[in-house]
Amino acid sequence: MNKALVVVLLSVTLDAIGIGLIFPILPSLLRELTDSVEISALYGAILAGYALMLFLFAPMLGMLSDRFGRRPILMIAMGGAAIDYLIMTFAPTVVILIVGRLIAGMTAASMAVATAYITDITEEKDRAKRFGYLGACFGVGFIIGPVLGGLLGEIWLRAPFLAAAIFNMINFAMAWFLLPESRPGKKSKFNFGEINPFSSLKWAISFINIRTLLIVYVGFSFVGSIYGTIWVLFTEDRYGWGAAMVGVSLALYGLFSVISQAALTGPITSWLGEKRAILFGLSFEMLALVLLAYFGQWWVLFALLPFFALGDVGGPALQSLLTSKISEDDQGKLQGVLMSLASIASIIGPLFFTQIYSLLRTDWPGGIWMIAVIIYVLMLPMILFGDKIRPGTFSMGNKK
Template identity: 25%
Template structure:
């Protein structure tokens, strides 16, 4: 479990580094390319959508981040079941080596993304190889007993919390150091040393701009750190990760999966399929709340980016505490289903409070309730999906589980932002809280999992 924990944590460090950088990335590429090419087409579509929504202000930066996040999540949605299914056939270790290698390649491309198009290719490549988490989760299912499945998933949740806690912090700090500025300065120094006079200065600037266009950019250092984390993870898996899938349990699941929804519908009717849909609806609502949270905090309390960092650190600490301590003790005593139901009610109460608060302490109380509820939900839902599924299909079913979560994270922010601009914060958050009652009703109808199989 320790090896799997570090595998997930290191992977998430690289994945979350980019989170605080989206607005600055937009500013950079817009200054570089303006309203031309791929960026111009994307911004034009965002402008039309924002005009339809009746929004104003910083909608470009907000929807730009949402669209880029959605691109990545949609690729995860498509490919997670493929990697999960393949791991059921050839083993977890081999698939992890492939996906982490592909992820490292995407960070390398990001490092050299002097143009917006290259940056988009890097995001698409990263999303396509983002099967690490579903395969690592399946590995947890391999090495835990049915009685301890939720404890194992709780450890996965702690790795998630730590990754989301430290990754954005590393990205924010690394963004202060612009490698492209150093490259431009070195180019100018070399030109001076070569005796290029002022009459050729303009040509030198043009050459420098061209090199920067195809090479380093102001966010190359975060990309380099993400690449470093991926390479460390690759070496760690190659040296320390031992195959967790028993050869006797390798299924005949086809390596090619038509689509995540198709794979889900091909599962037998029963609790595993219903729990996957429960996870999708919850993730749709919760991701919408997460993405719109900066607007709520800015609008009501005048929060700056540094203040938002405090909020996400607070949420990360709540998740670590909940999944690392409370869940591991609560599940053996009360069971996965009861903990899941309590978590959904806590999220509903927390989001309702956040949508109606007028003071900062009340906001943090709502955040604590929502964060604690999410800490209850994520490990118990993944444990239930695993417990409801046969051993030879753990990778496929958990791949579908991660894939549906990715689809929800692609749709949730866009829907929530539209509602936010259309009806405001209070109505949006009350609607999100109402949506979380649907998975609560679905959870009540779930059977108790059989743990002595």
């Protein structure tokens, strides 16, 4: 494993820890700043605003990294995030905190640039494996971050913001001293119209060889939002679990997912190929969802966690397949579009699944998992038959 890859993966891990640090204490901080107990609407609006910033800025940062190089865009985002978290540490009003969270959403869009960096330094045959590493590092960060944030929040409510600022300063220093440029910027004239996120989306769907795969990617992201949205509600309703058992189940879920993405994605994709690896992961996840829907014993959920983790193999394989169909000069733009689409799915998904769950929870709470299965079944023809166009490198001048 080369030095540049290690630096990027470590940076992603620290970035994910920094993001996760804030989750446990944000509601309490909002109550303190607003002097109000009821902050659910404001909290939801902040989460939605954060996702909206990802949608708008991921294509922009991805495109800028194609134009000016990955390293400077990453460093600007890391430095900006460090300053932003410092401001939020001492934010005297809720307005400043809200603005800070919106800026945090902008800088978090640099994940698209990190993914493009990995694409640059990785041969096509190894991309699924390294995207698996990337997902595993993000998973590790989201396991450590909330735990650390909760502990720090007990010491000082704003301490997690300060810790997040420090992590971003470390990332900036690593990029400055250790990270080489993976792809020099273009020397062509810069067109400000290119930073429009909607033009990037229009650019992506103009390629007939990836339209269906983009729909599948959105579908994966949409269904993926069900776990963070419904898991707590479902385990409370079906098993009567409290916070401790819910936390244990989520931690084990995350641990199995990290192991699967880090250790299994590469070998399975090499063995089956990208499309069959997608189907492999989807098969295990669908099986787990069906069994969880129909079997009410608590131990079944724990027994199914490895099956859910095997389902995580499909995402990196799909992302690798998409990169094979776009020019090397446009990988930043592609990753920005993918992150933008995922952010929209993360806004719509929770709204959809919570409404459906409210209708099912009394008579059959497990039915929500069958809704996810139905969506996956609808995507199967697109996975099986929507990828008939020969892979190759395409640019705006060649869309056939």
